[in-house]
Structure formats: structure tokens, C-alpha cells
Amino acid sequence: MGLVLADDLLGRGLQRIQREIDAAFDFFLPVPEDSRAPLIEAMRHAAIGGGKRVRPLMLVTVAEMYGASRQSALRAGCAIEAIHCYSLIHDDLPCMDDDELRHGKPTVHLAFDEATAVLAGDSLHALAFELLASHETSTDPFIRSEMIGALAIASGHNGMAGGQMMDMAADTEKLDLRTVTKLQQLKTGALLGAAVELGAILGRVPEEGRGHLRAYARDVGLAFQIADDLLDAEGDEALAGKALRKDEAQGKATFVSLMGVDKAREQAHALSEQAIGHLGQHGKEADLLRSLARFVVERDC
Amino acid sequence: MGLVLADDLLGRGLQRIQREIDAAFDFFLPVPEDSRAPLIEAMRHAAIGGGKRVRPLMLVTVAEMYGASRQSALRAGCAIEAIHCYSLIHDDLPCMDDDELRHGKPTVHLAFDEATAVLAGDSLHALAFELLASHETSTDPFIRSEMIGALAIASGHNGMAGGQMMDMAADTEKLDLRTVTKLQQLKTGALLGAAVELGAILGRVPEEGRGHLRAYARDVGLAFQIADDLLDAEGDEALAGKALRKDEAQGKATFVSLMGVDKAREQAHALSEQAIGHLGQHGKEADLLRSLARFVVERDC
Numbered sequence: 001m002g003l004v005l006a007d008d009l010l011g012r013g014l015q016r017i018q019r020e021i022d023a024a025f026d027f028f029l030p031v032p033e034d035s036r037a038p039l040i041e042a043m044r045h046a047a048i049g050g051g052k053r054v055r056p057l058m059l060v061t062v063a064e065m066y067g068a069s070r071q072s073a074l075r076a077g078c079a080i081e082a083i084h085c086y087s088l089i090h091d092d093l094p095c096m097d098d099d100e101l102r103h104g105k106p107t108v109h110l111a112f113d114e115a116t117a118v119l120a121g122d123s124l125h126a127l128a129f130e131l132l133a134s135h136e137t138s139t140d141p142f143i144r145s146e147m148i149g150a151l152a153i154a155s156g157h158n159g160m161a162g163g164q165m166m167d168m169a170a171d172t173e174k175l176d177l178r179t180v181t182k183l184q185q186l187k188t189g190a191l192l193g194a195a196v197e198l199g200a201i202l203g204r205v206p207e208e209g210r211g212h213l214r215a216y217a218r219d220v221g222l223a224f225q226i227a228d229d230l231l232d233a234e235g236d237e238a239l240a241g242k243a244l245r246k247d248e249a250q251g252k253a254t255f256v257s258l259m260g261v262d263k264a265r266e267q268a269h270a271l272s273e274q275a276i277g278h279l280g281q282h283g284k285e286a287d288l289l290r291s292l293a294r295f296v297v298e299r300d301c
Numbered sequence: 302m303g304l305v306l307a308d309d310l311l312g313r314g315l316q317r318i319q320r321e322i323d324a325a326f327d328f329f330l331p332v333p334e335d336s337r338a339p340l341i342e343a344m345r346h347a348a349i350g351g352g353k354r355v356r357p358l359m360l361v362t363v364a365e366m367y368g369a370s371r372q373s374a375l376r377a378g379c380a381i382e383a384i385h386c387y388s389l390i391h392d393d394l395p396c397m398d399d400d401e402l403r404h405g406k407p408t409v410h411l412a413f414d415e416a417t418a419v420l421a422g423d424s425l426h427a428l429a430f431e432l433l434a435s436h437e438t439s440t441d442p443f444i445r446s447e448m449i450g451a452l453a454i455a456s457g458h459n460g461m462a463g464g465q466m467m468d469m470a471a472d473t474e475k476l477d478l479r480t481v482t483k484l485q486q487l488k489t490g491a492l493l494g495a496a497v498e499l500g501a502i503l504g505r506v507p508e509e510g511r512g513h514l515r516a517y518a519r520d521v522g523l524a525f526q527i528a529d530d531l532l533d534a535e536g537d538e539a540l541a542g543k544a545l546r547k548d549e550a551q552g553k554a555t556f557v558s559l560m561g562v563d564k565a566r567e568q569a570h571a572l573s574e575q576a577i578g579h580l581g582q583h584g585k586e587a588d589l590l591r592s593l594a595r596f597v598v599e600r601d602c
Contacts, residue, residue, distance in 0.1 A: 035470035036463045122462050126457030162337045
């Protein structure tokens with residue numbers, strides 16, 4: 001992956017969280033000396049040493065803005081990243097997107113086999129909730145339970161998995177912009193929203209104080225997906241570490257196919273600025289979130 | 302499925318819980334009017350109208366023994382059954398056991414398609430934790446969080462999914478009895494153990510008061526699996542509602558291949574009686590658990 005970042009604050013933030021998340025998964029996933037070893041190796045293949053860690057960074061930043069400990073927030077960050085990683089393993093399967101490359105490495109079903117990939121995804125899925133339910137993530141069971149509820153809803157049939165299903169239907173039906181927007185709000189937006197939500201829960205932000213954070217997440221999520229579509233249309237495969245030009249080849253309705261490249265880019269930047277606008281009540285402590293909103297539309301991977 | 306039960310108490314108990322779990326999933330899974338519809342239909346196909354519901358019955362019985370409300374226990378029972386159903390969908394996939402029949406119906410990947418089956422499993426997995434995290438399951442967040450932690454551990458790489466991985470390895474390696482026992486304790490035993498554990502958590506049984514319940518679950522779990530191996534070797538496919546004679550065809554090490562039919566049957570009955578022995582401190586309120594321990598070794602499906 002080629003991350004060239006003009007923004008030092010974000011560059012340092014991403015490097016730090018990538019190191020921390022890698023170390024945490026390494027700690028959570030020791031390889032046992034029995035025939036489960038390939039399963040845990042496959043989980044490690046997917047969870048360690050790859051990925052921008054945008055969701056954990058969002059979660060940790062919001063949590064720290066409101067005084068939660070980085071240690072707690074990192075565990076919750078691993079939980080949301082475990083969900084993200086499991087979804088990539090399953091999305092890459094031959095019966096789904098049939099992808100060969102992820103984060104510049106062979107996908108899990110190629111590095112291992114399909115059955116192991118299914119189980120590794122399932123096991124990362126369970127690990128997410130194991131982490132969130134642990135006393136070490138928060139000593140307050142109410143906080144643990146609220147985070148779990150939010151993450152479960154965001155990742156299930158009314159969230160990420162539902163969005164993935166709509167995306168599969170998009171292969172055969174021609175969708176309009178409203179439907180593509182709804183699809184992407186579920187497929188990508190729900191989990192980015194959960195990152196911000198879990199951070200707010202850890203920071204004990206009351207429901208009525210979360211509106212601007214949710215608005216930020218919604219705009220960033222949509223900007224992120226438009227940027228993803230642009231990347232698919234125009235990006236560099238070597239930098240992206242995955243196959244590109246898939247949407248066009250499949251004749252799939254995306255923001256780019258519906259709006260055109262220029263309009264899509266304009267819209268992504270407008271959403272990014274709008275996201276930053278929601279953070280007006282915060283000072284320097286939200287600078288990383290502001291940089292992140294710019295980064296998601298400027299990234300090359 | 303052909304359930305012929307000599308035991309009226311158990312027969313009524315199973316019929317009642319089957320009706321209740323079906324009704325609950327029907328309520329939890331309304332079909333939406335968008336392109337997610339096939340996903341929710343696939344979840345319903347797997348979760349409604351099939352299965353003995355042994356895990357929910359165990360959970361509800363233990364919870365009620367200790368004064369928890371049936372309403373709460375049923376929601377937790379749906380959660381554990383959602384995990385069980387997701388694991389069956391994924392186990393049945395072509396890349397895993399490649400099964401065509403489950404509960405007398407076509408498996409999910411045949412009734413729908415493989416991608417939908419992967420997502421339906423994932424979505425039932427998330428639903429389990431969504432249900433457990435809800436205030437409606439328990440108003441006490443500590444209870445919710447404890448149940449979630451127990452279920453996540455029991456279903457992940459140190460539980461059910463880990464057991465499934467060991468089972469796949471058993472296709473190529475010749476396992477001894479000790480290893481088959483460990484494999485089955487993870488693959489089947491962990492989730493049956495979680496059923497009893499969640500019931501005890503809901504019933505506010507302190508850790509130090511759960512030993513006999515855990516011992517009961519361990520013995521029933523092992524008896525259950527030996528009976529499953531016997532069923533695979535000797536059962537009736539029409540009654541079982543699934544393909545049989547698979548272990549022998551694959552040359553797989555099972556309790557039956559390692560011990561022989563007679564010894565395996567003897568062992569299953571001994572474990573069943575031993576399980577009942579652990580319930581000595583309970584009166585009539587545990588009769589259903591006693592019947593269940595007998596049922597798991599006498600069932601024909």
C-alpha cells in the first residue's frame with residue numbers, strides 16, 4: 001500500500017494505530033499447538049499487517065476526545081476491525097467477489113482454502129463480541145452492552161451484511177442514485193457510523209450529544225464510498241493492493257457510473273467539507289477527525 | 302423429522318419451545334421491501350420450522366429453574382439458536398460439508414445461492430448478539446454482557462468454530478479417542494455448555510454454584526455427539542432429514558469408528574446417566590433436563 005500523506009498529524013496517527021492494532025491482534029491470537037492452528041493462522045493473515053485502520057482510528061479519536069482511555073478504545077477498535085476483516089474475507093470468497101488480492105497479499109481462501117476462510121471469518125466475527133464483552137474493555141457493563149448492540153446492528157442484516165446483499169442484487173438490476181446511496185450507507189456507512197458510535201459510548205457522550213458525530217460519520221461514509229468508486233475507476237492496482245476496474249467490467253451502477261467522474265469527485269469533496277463542518281464545536285482535539293475526512297477522499301488505496 | 306417420544310413431559314416441552322422459537326424468529330425477521338429480501342428469506346429458511354431446539358430448551362429450563370422469566374430466556378434461547386443455525390448454514394456450504402438436505406429441506410445455498418448462504422449465516426451470527434445486547438432480554442447490563450461473553454467464546458476459535466476446524470483436519474489425519482473427544486467438546490459441547498451457562502447467568506446463579514450444571518452440560522454434550530455418530534452409522538435418512546453414512550464414506554475417525562457401535566452406545570447411555578446424576582440437588586423442576594439427557598441418546602434425528 002502506498003500511503004503518501006501531506007498531513008503529518010494524520011500520518012503519525014495512522015502509523016501509530018496500525019502498530020497498535022497489529023500488536024493487539026498478535027496478542028489476542030496466539031497460534032495453538034493443535035489442528036486449529038491453520039484457523040488461527042488464517043485469522044492472523046487477515047487481521048495483522050494490512051488495512052488502513054480507518055475505523056479504529058475514528059473510534060479511538062472520538063473516545064479520547066471525550067476522555068476515555070486509549071487502552072479501552074483500542075480494544076473496541078480491534079473489535080470493529082475484526083468485523084471489518086471478517087467481512088473482507090467473506091466478500092473475497094469465490095462465491096462472492098472472487099478476489100485474489102487484498103492488502104497486497106493473497107486473499108485468505110487462496111493463502112489457505114475456502115473452508116478455512118469461511119471459518120476464519122466466522123471466528124473473527126465472534127472475536128469482536130468476545131472483546132467487547134470483556135471487563136478489560138470497559139469496567140461498566142452498560143457501556144459494554146451498548147457497544148455490542150450498536151456493533152451487532154451495524155454489521156447484520158440491517159447494516160453491513162444487508163448492504164452487501166443489495167450490492168449483489170446490483171449486479172443484475174440497474175439501480176438509481178437513491179438506491180445506490182442507501183446500499184452504500186448500509187454496506188460501508190453502517191460500520192463507519194458504528195466506529196464513531198462506539199467511541200461516543202466509551203466516552204459516555206449522551207444520546208442527545210451524538211447528533212453531530214453521527215452526521216460527521218454519515219458524510220465521511222458516503223465520501224469514502226464515492227472515493228472507493230473513483231479508485232476502482234481510476235486508481236493504481238499496485239498502490240491499492242487489490243484488483244480494480246471491477247465495477248465497469250460488471251456494468252455495475254456506482255456513484256461514478258451514475259454521476260460521472262468529475263461530478264463524483266466534486267461530491268466527495270463537498271461531503272468531506274460538510275463532515276468537517278459538523279465538528280465546529282470542537283477544537284484541536286478533533287483535528288485528526290478533520291484530517292481523516294480529507295484523507296478518505298484523497299487516498300490512493 | 303420423526304420425533305417419537307415416550308416421555309410426555311419432554312414431548313410437550315419440545316413442542317412448546319419449537320412453537321415459541323419459530324414465532325420469535327418470525328417476529329425478529331420481517332421481510333423488507335427492498336433487495337435485501339432474499340437475505341432475510343434465507344435467514345428465515347434456516348431459522349424457522351426446523352431443528353429440535355435442544356439448546357433453547359436447555360437454556361430456558363435452567364433459567365426458569367432459577368426464577369428467570371420465560372420471556373427473557375426465550376430471547377436468549379433465540380440467540381443461541383441463531384448461532385447454531387448460522388453454523389449449520391456455513392457447515393453445509395459446498396466448500397465445507399457440501400450437504401443438500403437439512404431438517405428435511407434443501408440447504409440454504411441450494412434453496413438460494415452460495416453467496417446468500419454466506420451472508421445469511423453472517424447475519425444470523427450478528428442477530429444473536431443483537432438479541433443478547435437488548436434491554437428486552439434483560440434489564441441488567443451485567444447479565445447481558447456476561448451472556449454475550451460466554452456465547453462469543455463458545456462459538457469462536459476457542460469453541461465451536463475451532464472444533465469445526467479440527468473436524469476438517471480429521472478428514473486427512475487419523476485421530477485418537479482423546480483428540481476426537483476434544484474436537485467434539487469444542488464443536489458440539491461448547492455451544493450446549495453455553496446454553497446451560499446462559500440459563501444460569503439469566504437465573505443469577507453465582508459462578509461457584511454452576512459446577513453441577515457445567516458437568517451436566519459436558520456429559521450431555523459428549524453423549525449427544527456419540528449419539529450423532531451412531532445416527533450417522535445406523536440411522537434412517539428420512540427420519541433424520543439429512544444425509545447420513547458420511548463419516549464411514551470419508552474414513553473419518555469418530556466415536557463409532559474408534560470404539561465400535563456397541564461400546565459407543567454403552568458409553569452414550571453411561572454419560573446420559575452420569576449427566577442426570579449431577580442434578581441430584583434438584584427436584585421435579587429439573588425433570589425436563591433429566592428427560593433431555595435421555596432423549597439425546599435415544600433420538601432418531
